[in-house]
Amino acid sequence: MLRIAKLPIAIFAVLIILFPWVAREIPAIDHYTDIMVFVGIYCLITLGLCILMGYAGQISIGHAAFFGIGAYVSAILTVRFGINPWACMLIGTAVSSAVAVLVGAPSLKLKGHYLAMATLAFGIVIFIIFNEEIEWTGGPDGMSGIPGLSLFGFAFDSAEKYYYLVWSFVILAFIFTINIIQSGTGRALRAIHASEPAAGAMGVNISKYKIIVFVYSAVLASLAGSLYAHYLNFINPSTFDLFFSIKLVIMIALGGMHNLWGAIIGSGIITFLSYEWLHYFEEFEVIVYGAILLLVTVFLPNGLVGVPGIVKGWFRR
């Protein structure tokens, strides 16, 4: 039976709570809390991608679009209409869900490469809209002056405060996703991945489940986008380009897409690489990502979470 151990989750939650306290004391890593905010934001997206790609077996190379829709809905509604940021976040998820249903209903009928191409094209279209609808989105210059978040007069106005906010979202999304995976819904998703004819014959409404999981992943990406916009107070389209979609796929491939922990590990490593450790490579950074993706697909098909299993295999021999 698929059961995800509770103890590591508890330990992880404690580590997340303690992290800023430790980072604060060590000057060399005191800005890591800020980076961890972004890790959390990307974790939200990759958790959704993980259940979509790793469990249900549906590929998406367009999730930057939902991240962007969340961010732009929040930005436009707060800056141009002065609507409450939390309401914008909700409206963002509603818009993303609607778009996910419209895009997903026809394209999730496609398989393999074709689904990949459809989602890729979708990502590019949304990216073009962000660039060209200057009246609304500010075009390539982006939008500034997006307000921060506050709750009952408590403003999340520092990296540390925002860190706890973002990671609360991540932990909640993590638990929700685990519940899904361990339920009949998760079983149905894995069944679709393993054999669509058999899943259908056993009463699984395949298109409905594909759309539900696609919408769920879009909602998480959209929430992440809103959190991103309200944290940076500034967005521009280049954040939501095709390369970001691919980076998301690299994150879950590196961590291991058949395991939710893979999403968290992968997001952590790739985010730290791009924000901190890869500056030496400058414009050659892309090559590093390419190399990672190549090495992982060849040597670690189950990602980093598969490593313990490989090591165990060595000892058994």
Next chain:
Amino acid sequence: MNPVNNENVLEVQGIAMSFGGLMALSNLNFQVKRGIIKGIIGPNGAGKTTLFNIITGSFPPTNGTIRFKDRPIEHLKAYKIAERGISRTFQTIELFGNMTVLENIMLGCHTRIRPSFLASGFKFPQSGRKEKQILERGMRILKFIGLNDKFNHLAENLPLGEQKMVEIGRALASEPELICLDEPAAGLNETETHLASSLIKAINAKGITVLLVEHDMRVIMNISDEIVVINYGQKIAEGSPEEIQNNPRVIEAYLGSEA
């Protein structure tokens, strides 16, 4: 088993299926009485699996009607047909290989009991209750097919004979009124074939109508109440096992005519 009454649970009326120019089935007619085991035989390529795929909704027929309990089903999707009460196994095993034996059977329950997405995510009490029900039913079925000690094995790691059993168990989990078994004895050894035969009889004894495609003549002649013979997509004979064994057209289809 004797038919409970003369009510037809399934009626195949004028079914035709063409793939491009190839006529896989043409004007096929037969009925299945409730509570019997009906065998379908025919040489390779006769259209038996195509017929199963149409009955269980993998694709709609080019022409004709399938009536299940007096309602047409040929236009329905596979999952709808499963809800109506028809379940199946596959000729080439279609188990969920990366799931355990128990999980495979539990997925079979999906037709009857399933929690909603939000109820699962938020862990509403009802989703826990449903999961418990599914688990209990899954274990009951595992006991019935005699694999309860292997519940935690990955399905892909089982030997072929047991995989076939799990497929039958998974089909049973949806509480079907009609179960379509596509070559349940193919690739099995003597003992396993015997086991499969008695399992099919036991399923039938529960009142489930069985539609059986099989190449093993001993199995089909031993356990079927009635047999339909298909050749080149057309019915060439129908009747009791004795009638079929002595039917000259059937003998010709299988052995070729005597020049």
